[in-house]
Amino acid sequence: MADYKYMMNADDVARELNCSKSHAYKLVRRMNVELAQQGYLTMAGKIPRAYWAKKMYGYELSAG
Template identity: 85%
Template sequence: MANYQYMMSADDVARELNCSKSHAYKLVKSMNKELASQGYITMAGRIPRVYWAKKMYGYESYHRGQYIKLLLEGKLNDHLHEVDGECYERMELLMEQMKAEAGITEELKTSDQMKWVGLMNNVRSSAEEIVLDELIYV
């Protein structure tokens, strides 16, 4: 925990967003203006990591303890990447099962594309809802 940096530089922002440094400086400057208007002391070219996460990714206080722990240990991105992978794996599995139950086949795709697209959209929406309930909104 001793190596954790509470502030992000514009270079860190540029790396995280894969954008130019000048664009990153504009983002940091804009966020610093918001913080200053709320009465916080700011540093040119730097932004608090917690504020960055809140503004860019919408992280709030529902699981604040776990979020802060992961953030301070520098493990937040790894955790989010792991959850994202789990979600995609679960989506693929659910979609395959639902396709089999609904009788969605490649044959249907070639014979009636509109019906196939409609059924696939329903399957995807149902699978997304299940994954969100099981893995995200817990």
């Protein structure tokens, strides 16, 4: 579990979706706004991998 990255950046999103980096940045920004509206602290340019999985694939990652 040492190599597990909790946060994703725009490069990770672009690679996952096979899209441009600029589009990936837009998605990350949008998800950070959604998280902030829900009361979560956010980091510019990064989103939690678990939130990504829930938004994009409809499932939740378990901690394990």
